[in-house]
Every structure is written in C-alpha cells, then in structure tokens.
Amino acid sequence: MLDFINVLAVADSGNPIKAIVRTFDVDGSLLFAQILNVCVVLFVLNKFAFGPILKMLEERRARIIAGEDKIKLIERQLADSVETTAAAISKANDEAVRMVTEAKQGAATFTEQKAQEAISSAQQILAKAEAAAKADRERLTAELKREFGRLVVATTSQVTGKLLTADDQKRINEDALAKVEG
Numbered sequence: 001m002l003d004f005i006n007v008l009a010v011a012d013s014g015n016p017i018k019a020i021v022r023t024f025d026v027d028g029s030l031l032f033a034q035i036l037n038v039c040v041v042l043f044v045l046n047k048f049a050f051g052p053i054l055k056m057l058e059e060r061r062a063r064i065i066a067g068e069d070k071i072k073l074i075e076r077q078l079a080d081s082v083e084t085t086a087a088a089i090s091k092a093n094d095e096a097v098r099m100v101t102e103a104k105q106g107a108a109t110f111t112e113q114k115a116q117e118a119i120s121s122a123q124q125i126l127a128k129a130e131a132a133a134k135a136d137r138e139r140l141t142a143e144l145k146r147e148f149g150r151l152v153v154a155t156t157s158q159v160t161g162k163l164l165t166a167d168d169q170k171r172i173n174e175d176a177l178a179k180v181e182g
Contacts, residue, residue, distance in 0.1 A: 145173075149172075149176065152176045
C-alpha cells in the first residue's frame with residue numbers, strides 16, 4: 001500500500017491514472033476482457049442465480065406475510081371464540097342458577113302442598129275419629145240405657161213381686177232415664 005502511495009507521489013502531477021497504469025503494468029485489452037467477463041458473469045448470475053433466489057425470497061416473504069395475516073385472523077377468531085364461550089358459560093351459569101331457584105321454589109311449593117295435604121288428612125282422620133268416638137258413645141249410651149232399663153225392670157219386678165207388662169217396663173225405663181239424665 002505504501003508503494004501505491006509513493007507511486008502517486010512520484011508520478012507526474014499531470015495524470016495519476018497514467019502513473020498507476022505504468023506502475024501496475026495494466027494491459028488495456030486484458031482489462032477490457034476482464035471487465036466484459038465480469039459483466040457476463042454478473043448477467044448470468046443475475047439471470048440464473050440471483051433472479052431465482054430473489055424471486056424465491058420474494059415468494060417466501062409473501063407467504064410469511066400471508067401467514068402472519070392468517071395468524072392475526074386466527075387470533076381474532078380465538079378471541080371471539082373465547083368471548084363467545086365466556087358468554088355461553090355465563091348464560092349457562094345464569095340458566096343453572098335460575099333452574100336451581102325454580103327447583104327450590106318448586107320444592108317449597110311441593111313441601112307446602114304436602115304439608116297442607118297432611119294437615120287436611122289429619123283433620124279428616126280427627127273428624128273420623130270423633131265421629132267414631134261419637135258413634136261409640138251413642139252406642140254405649142244406648143246399650144247402657146237398655147241395661148239400666150233392664151236392671152230397673154228386674155229390680156222393680158223383684159221389689160213388687162209381680163211381672164210387669166211391656167208398657168209398664170217402658171214407662172219405668174223412661175222415668176228412670178229422665179231422673180238419671182236430669
């Protein structure tokens with residue numbers, strides 16, 4: 001590199017290119033052929049190597065951009081799906097709460113209805129028991145009256161020593177019952 005600087009410094013001040021050509025012994029026809037070869041190689045490389053590579057890189061870049069667009073679309077769809085799913089879950093939870101509330105209300109209504117039925121059934125049983133007790137009491141009272149009448153008639157017959165007629169027995173029974181009841 002120092003030689004090149006020295007050559008330029010030594011060279012006549014008129015044309016530094018001539019000094020370079022003389023120092024490096026450059027042949028013009030060979031230089032032209034080399035420049036032409038480099039141009040041909042650049043053209044061939046551009047046509048058959050760089051062109052297809054650049055085309056492939058451009059296609060790849062377009063696919064990457066398309067892929068990124070698809071990813072963005074998928075992300076939007078995923079976000080929409082998440083929102084839709086969240087809304088559906090919220091709606092299902094609300095529906096479940098409503099159904100549980102309705103079930104509780106239905107159970108309370110059913111319980112109240114069954115309680116009313118049980119009360120009604122108990123009242124009917126009590127009414128039947130009272131009716132049965134009343135019927136038993138009336139039956140026992142009638143039986144007691146007959147027995148009492150029979151005893152009064154038997155006692156009266158023994159005390160008086162005579163046989164009483166049916167009318168006498170009836171009259172004595174009525175008098176005795178009236179005195180006992182009164």
